[in-house]
Amino acid sequence: MLRRIISERETELPVLTIGRLLHIAEEDKRVISLGPGEPDFSTPKNIIAAAKKALDRGYTHYSPPEGRSDLKEAIIKKLRKDNRIHASPDNIVVTTGSTEAIMLALMCTIDPGEGVMYPDPGFLAYRPSVEILNGMPIPIQLYEEDGFQLDVERMEKSIIPEKTNAIILNTPSNPTGTVFSRKVLEEVAGFAIEYGLLIIADEAYEKLVYGDAKHISIGSLNGMEDRVLTLHSFSKTYAMPGFRLGYAVGNEKLIAAMTKLHLFTSLCAPTISQVTAIEALKGTQEPVKKMVKEYDRRRKMIVKRLNEIPGFSCMEPKGAFYAFPNISYYRMKSLKFAEWLLKNAKVAVAPGTEFGRMGEGFIRCSYATAYPKIEKAMDNIERVVKRLR
Ligand SMILES: Cc1ncc(COP(=O)(O)O)c(C=O)c1O
Incomplete structure (x- = not known):
């Protein structure tokens, strides 16, 4: 007889409700899903062509654990041009999506x-990743009245100085769509220096910024190059989440350590994806511009429509592809509210609590869904919430 199969570590992790809701959404064809966190666009044609070519050329073997040098060369150029980060090959490890990079970093x-x-609210992998490693998760509470920007005064109150090693930032942010301003990033940089913290900067949505918002990499600020580990992903920018490719840039020693562990998590990032990603970086960027333009069009519409629904109020997101309306008017837990919408409006959204305790009173609506579907979803919600008032 087996003594025990499942570890306590696994058992104690919370079960995500988003999976259950999306499953119901998939089964019922009448449901419009504003749940997914992935682009609805197909991967651009030039990237698909490069993937096919890579297959024909036999790139079906392992790569070096740190990543292929031709891809790293392309990444170095991109980092210099787009992020103002100056890196050498020893500063980079290519990973199986940025999800793996988060885990390796921790x-x-x-x-x-x-x-x-x-x-908090923040990307749902952060807390469990710390918990899996028996670390101590310390939420930084983000408030709607601050536009969900980080507030160093509040951070001062929650840090446990002798015990805290790192801080995770995410800009543009999932689920709030907030883009951190230069001023905020400079304050956070000062905070990290004061307490000797490593900053893990998750920039998976770096290209998805709108209007006058600008994405700034905290790793590009003066004196921060060795204190910041920046994580990038091909999933959102190039609509290639299934290729499972990302990379981390930072201090040589940390990158060497991550590369050492990479051998035991996935050995290397998929070779086919790495060869393909060179085309993503070096080829035309027109498809990215088109996708961003369309996300922006949807963003404007969904925010307007959400704010017209009685009892909803939605801050304008400046990045990523999520709207995060406040629904506390209805005095329902956000999970209950999401379930109610699914049943009555046939619209799937993610409850705000999926992203942390501070997400209570909010729901996340992804606009990585076709424009007319979003319109229909808004019509449905508007019609049914009248019953709740
Ligand atoms: C903030 C954030 N970081 C990282 C990821 C993971 O992306 P990847 O596909 O690169 O693993 C996601 C995916 O939704 C995300 O929202």
């Missing part, structure tokens, strides 16, 4: 009991 930075600050 594995290299914290021992059991050590703390990591992370945004």
Whole structure:
């Protein structure tokens, strides 16, 4: 008889409700899903052609654990031009999506009991990743009245100085769509210096910014190059999430440590994806511009429509592809509200609590869905919420 199969570590992790809701949404064809966190666009044609060519040329073997040198060369150029980050090959490890980079970064930075600050509401992988490693998750509470920007005064109150090693930032942010301003990033940089913290900057949505918003990499600020580990992804910018490709840029020692552990998590990022990604970086950027333009069009519409629904109020997101309306007027838990919308409006959204306790009273609506579908979803919600008032 087996003594035990499933570890306590696994058992204690919370079950995500988003999976269940999306499953129901998939089964019922009448449901419009504003749930997904991935682009609805097909991967651009030039990238698909490069992938086919790579297959024909036999790129079906392992790569070096740190990543192919031709891809790293293209990444170095992109980092210099787009992020103002100056890197050498030893500063980069190519990973199986940025999800793996988050885990590798934490594995290299914290021992059991050590703390990591992370945004709440924030991307749902941060807290569990710290918990899996028996670290101490320290939420940084973000408030709607601050536009969900980080606030160093509040951070001062939650840090446990002797126990905290790192802080995770995410700009543009999932689920709030907030883009951190230069001023905020400079303050956070000062905070990290004061407490000797590593900053893990998750920039998966770096290209999805709108209007006058600008994406700034905190790793490009003066004196921050060795204190920041920047994580990038091909999933959102190039609509290639299934290729599972990302990379981390930072201090040589940290990158060497992550590369060492990479051998035991996935050995290397998929070779086919790495060869393909060279085309993504070096080829035409027109498809990216088109996608961003269309996201922006949807963003404007969904924010306007959400704010017209009685009891909803939605801050204008400046980045990513999410709107995060406040629905606290209805005095329902956000999970209950999401379930109610699914049943009555046939619209799937993610409850705000999926992204942390501070997400209570909010729902996340992804606009990585066709424009007419979003319009229909708004019509449906508008019609049914009348019953709740
Ligand atoms: C903020 C954020 N970081 C990282 C990821 C993971 O992306 P990847 O596909 O590169 O693993 C996501 C995916 O939704 C995300 O929202």
